[in-house]
Structures are given as structure tokens and as C-alpha cells.
Amino acid sequence: MTAEEITDIEMRLLMDGVYHVYGYDFREYAESSLRRRLNSWLVSSPFANLSEAQARILREPAMFVSLLKGITVNVSEMFRDPAFFRTLREQVIPHLKTYPFIKIWHAGCATGEEVYSMSILLHEEGLQGRYRIYATDINKDVLKKAQDGIYPLQEMQRFTKNYQQAGGNSSFSDYYTARYDHAILHPELREEVMFSDHNLATDAGFGEMNMILCRNVMIYFQQSLKDRVVTLFDSCLAPGGFLCLGTKETLERRPQSSHYELIAPRMQIFRKLYGK
Ligand SMILES: C[S@@+](CC[C@H](N)C(=O)[O-])C[C@H]1O[C@@H](n2cnc3c(N)ncnc32)[C@H](O)[C@@H]1O
Numbered sequence: 606m607t608a609e610e611i612t613d614i615e616m617r618l619l620m621d622g623v624y625h626v627y628g629y630d631f632r633e634y635a636e637s638s639l640r641r642r643l644n645s646w647l648v649s650s651p652f653a654n655l656s657e658a659q660a661r662i663l664r665e666p667a668m669f670v671s672l673l674k675g676i677t678v679n680v681s682e683m684f685r686d687p688a689f690f691r692t693l694r695e696q697v698i699p700h701l702k703t704y705p706f707i708k709i710w711h712a713g714c715a716t717g718e719e720v721y722s723m724s725i726l727l728h729e730e731g732l733q734g735r736y737r738i739y740a741t742d743i744n745k746d747v748l749k750k751a752q753d754g755i756y757p758l759q760e761m762q763r764f765t766k767n768y769q770q771a772g773g774n775s776s777f778s779d780y781y782t783a784r785y786d787h788a789i790l791h792p793e794l795r796e797e798v799m800f801s802d803h804n805l806a807t808d809a810g811f812g813e814m815n816m817i818l819c820r821n822v823m824i825y826f827q828q829s830l831k832d833r834v835v836t837l838f839d840s841c842l843a844p845g846g847f848l849c850l851g852t853k854e855t856l857e858r859r860p861q862s863s864h865y866e867l868i869a870p871r872m873q874i875f876r877k878l879y880g881k
Contacts, residue, residue: 608647609654611640619643619655622663623672629743630806632677633830641674646675670746676688678825679747681715682763683756685820686852687770692869693723694772697847698730700876701815707736709815710841712805712834713822714740718753718764722771723818724794725780729773734797739811741803752800756781761788770831805834810841817842820851835859839877848875 616639620632631639643655652658661668683688701707707727711720720740727736742748756764765777782789792850805822817838823831831854838848838859848856848865850873856862864881868874 608644608650608652611643611647611655615655616643618660619662622659623669626663627666627669628807629669629673629804632833633806633827633833634676635825635827638678638825642676642678646672647677659817664755673744673750674746677744677747679715679744681718681821682760682767683718684764684771684773685719686872687767689820689849689852689872689874690722690726690767692872692874693849694726694730695876696869697816698726698732700774700845700847702730702732704815705735707732707815708811708813709736709738709816709818710811711738711740712766712803712817712819712838714742714748714751714800715744716747716756717754718756719818719820720751720798721754721780721790721794722768725768725773726771728794729775736797738798739814740798740800742850743802743804745802746802748802752795754792754795755787756790758783758786758788776867795870805837806830810837813843814841814846815843816847816849818849819854820849821853822851823854824851832859835861839864842877844877844879844881846877848877850875 624630624632647655647658650658662672714720715742723738740751768777781790803877823834842848852873853875856865856875865875865877868876
């Protein structure tokens with residue numbers, strides 16, 4: 606079934622309504638990707654057009670949850686961009702090891718693969734018991750999956766390859782138990798992780814982090830929202846802390862860029878200067 610084309614005014618009215626009724630602010634998301642996501646949600650819905658859907662979305666929380674799932678892109682993988690994790694291991698972890706305790710925020714953690722990759726890395730580097738990870742996302746369904754730490758077994762081959770390319774020095778299968786067609790990650794990998802619901806567009810940050818990762822999230826935001834989120838991260842990062850953006854993101858031309866040194870240009874890893 607095809608849906609009728611979404612007009613600009615329909616999109617704006619729906620996003621305003623969603624903000625006022627549910628407090629979720631998608632008004633500064635990048636228009637083209639938001640329109641694409643809304644369109645595919647609409648095609649799989651019983652509605653002919655967005656105006657028809659609007660009344661139900663604003664009146665029925667379950668319909669809004671369905672829309673929220675449709676709007677957010679939750680794809681992730683373990684050791685995604687292996688070179689990024691290799692750089693963390695080689696250039697960032699040696700600094701973190703000098704701290705008595707490390708606080709890390711994964712903003713937009715989706716189903717948790719990135720968080721568990723970080724836990725594995727920290728365990729392999731002997732930092733077990735010396736870190737706390739705050740793993741957050743706007744979508745409660747994906748957070749539940751993240752908390753469970755159960756992934757399709759068929760993904761393990763790809764994840765193992767990523768792990769090895771990222772400089773992993775054990776056997777990746779040591780980190781999970783295979784049960785039927787699932788891989789259950791070992792619970793000690795989440796002992797030092799707190800998963801929670803957090804919206805980068807509207808919520809306050811967590812204080813004094815030593816590292817913030819926000820990869821493949823801000824690509825869906827308009828410039829104005831990216832600026833606000835970078836300001837939020839800047840206010841939450843301790844001096845000497847690391848800010849890791851996705852390979853498609855940069856701090857360039859942002860007012861905060863003078864607070865940072867770019868330590869891994871291809872990986873967009875920045876270190877906050879002392880005194881900033
Ligand atoms: C493509 S995933 C990225 C997952 C992981 N960081 C990675 O790189 O593999 C993007 C995630 O950002 C989340 N997200 C989108 N808007 C958000 C917001 N305003 N606040 C917090 N998370 C958000 C989505 O729900 C989704 O799970």
C-alpha cells in the first residue's frame with residue numbers, strides 16, 4: 606500500500622503536537638531522513654496520510670510508541686568501525702588507565718552493542734571494577750534489548766571479525782553463551798553499566814564524564830540541535846575527557862571547538878583541554 610505524500614505543514618503540525626502532548630522533540634531533526642522514516646511508518650500503518658494518523662497519535666500513547674519506533678534508526682553492531690575501537694585501545698585507554706575511576710556516557714546507545722564492546726575493551730585492559738557506563742537512548746524498547754544483552758547468533762561471525770580487527774586479543778566466543786539461535790552476553794559485562802531513558806533534545810546531562818560517545822546519532826539532527834547537544838556534552842565532560850563522535854560528525858566550526866584537541870582525525874575523537 607502506498608501512503609499519500611507527506612506535506613511540510615503535516616510534518617510540522619505533527620511534530621509540534623507530539624512535543625506538546627508527549628514532550629518528545631523531533632522539531633529539529635533533519636527533515637529529509639525524518640520524512641523518509643515517517644513515510645515508511647505510514648506505509649505500514651492503516652492510515653492514508655499523516656493528517657489522518659495525527660489524531661490517533663496524539664490521543665493514543667500506544668500509537669505514539671509505534672511512531673517513535675518508526676522514527677528512530679536503531680541499527681548498531683559490536684565493535685562498529687573496528688578502527689575506532691582500535692584507536693580507543695591504543696590512544697585513549699592509556700590515559701584513562703591513569704584515572705582512579707572512569708565515567709563514560711554512551712548517548713544514543715540503541716540496542717547496546719557499542720556499550721558491550723566498550724565493556725569488553727575495558728575488561729581486557731584490566732579496568733574491571735574501575736568504571737561506570739551510563740548508557741542512554743530515547744527509545745525504551747531498544748534499551749530493554751540493550752539491558753538483556755541477547756543477540757542473534759548469526760551476527761556473531763560478523764561481530765567476531767570486527768572484534769579481531771579492533772585489536773581484540775581473546776576469543777570473542779569467550780564473551781557469550783550460545784543458546785539455540787541466540788548469543789547471551791556474559792552478565793559481568795553489564796555489571797558496571799546503567800541503562801536509562803534519556804532524550805538529548807530535552808533532558809539535562811550527566812556530570813563530570815571522562816568520556817562521552819555519541820556515534821551515528823547526530824547525523825539525524827539539524828544543525829541547531831547538533832549545536833545544543835554539543836553544548837550539553839561540553840558541559841558534562843571533565844577537563845582531559847574524551848568526546849567521541851561518529852566518523853560523519855565533527856566539532857569544526859562549532860564555538861566549542863577551541864575547547865578541544867582533535868587526537869584522532871579520521872575517528873573524530875577529541876580531547877577536552879585542561880582549563881576549559
Ligand atoms: C543508529 S543508532 C546508533 C547506535 C550506536 N551509537 C552506534 O553507533 O552503533 C541511533 C540511536 O540514537 C537514538 N536517538 C535518536 N534521537 C535521540 C535523542 N534525541 N536522544 C537520545 N537518543 C536518540 C535512537 O533511538 C537510536 O537508538
